[in-house]
Amino acid sequence: MIRITLIFLATWMFSNTTADAATVFITGSNRGIGLEFVRQYAEKNWNVIATCRRPEEAKDLRALADLHPNVSIDKLDVNDHAAIDALAKKYKSTSIDVLLNNAGILGDRESQNKFGELSYENMERVYRTNTLGPLKVSEAFIDHVAASDQKKIAVIASGTASLTNVRYREGMGRYYSSLYAYRMSKVAVNMAMRVLAVDMREKGITVGIMAPGIVETRLLQQAGFGGRGIDPVVSVTGVIKNIENMSLETSGQYIIYTGDTVPW
């Protein structure tokens, strides 16, 4: 009798991570901010669909998946539209409460920092990943989000995309860098998500434009500002709170991890 009860209890505990738990789909989850999202959502007992380009190299992500049975890993390059469609098909019976467009690249720094020496291949590559990637992912998974309880789409934006905050070089904050390709891609995705918020209103889907702050990640190091970022834990804790607070009234807002709005 005790054995049966114990088996029942065990089964019940492990099956807790099924239909009742909310589901989050995260791109670019192998390191940095994406990885931290996986960890925090997993610890909240969410179902986490963690995607990245090379799962076989993503040691930290695999360790999380080993630790949390509710984390599953899928291979996905957000530049591969056919792969996005295929993954959407694989998960067609899965409702996604939070579609988290996190995958993003800086691009080559040198060829986007000096006017007169700009690389357009670099610009296109960065635009494809940072701007078109989130658009395509959102389009492919829109029904999954619409079928969910929470119906949220979020993009990890960048404070560097604030047009208001682009100032002269002199007396500029210590983080100023031209970064044409990166900033252009990030302002464009801001615009895309702003427009999406309008388009998705009638479906009851809310869209969040989430700036994570200046975070200590490899991307920040590539930008030449390593050592000056905040802990990803702090950033992601804040962004998750902002995601929790998303509503139709505030849909399409540009908001940083502290909860403050960022000027366009």
Add this chain to the structure above:
Amino acid sequence: MRTRIVFFLCVAAIMALGTMASAATILITGTNRGIGLELSKQYGALGWDVIATARTPDRADDLQAIARNYSNVVIERLDVTDDEEIAVLADKYRGKPIDILLNNAGMLGDVTEQSFGTLNFDTIKHVIDVNTYGPIKLAQAFRDNIAASEQKKILNMTSGLGSMTLTSRRGGFYAYRMSKAALNMATRILRADLQGEGLVVSLISPGMVQTQLLADSGYRGPAITTEESVTGLIKIIEGITLDNAGTPVNYDGQVLPW
């Protein structure tokens, strides 16, 4: 007596030549129709040296008519997405001061192909090529010409649809709006980068104008004529100086929010 007449005629000729040589020069892209066409006409009428570019000059009948009317308007072939054509044009005008580079060429893109649910990513890419990368490439190619001029202006044509604030209730037009937002950003950065050299970089917006582009968008509201828009724009452009705020100014002087 005749010598004196001849002398004065020569002086007059030299003065006239002198005036012509120091006429301001403007390079305008996308001049085969719409706002670009009207810009060519009005700047031409004002006596500027106008370098009016279009992708297929031989098919640009209205533009050719303007060039026939004004000898100071010259037509050049240019597709702003074609690196070679940009290089050829830059080569041709090397060393010549150009007071204003007016990046006007732009496209809307097919409406259905930039609606959510039916997005065509090739179209989206083409739209940013024309509307955003084109202007940057031209600014790079003609930077020295601008720097050598008196007015030193680089003006990029943006749109109210590039404003995230103004379009808080409009959906669709992803490709066009993303391209204009990106153009706004590129212009802001460029302005910061070139300010130290005395170059004036900013954004202008034409308002809602009766053009083919507006018709293609399906817009049914009130719209002004190209004449009214351009008359306003020319005044605005005149007033844009080095310490301009770098925010988009509409043809009527209104500042567009981001």
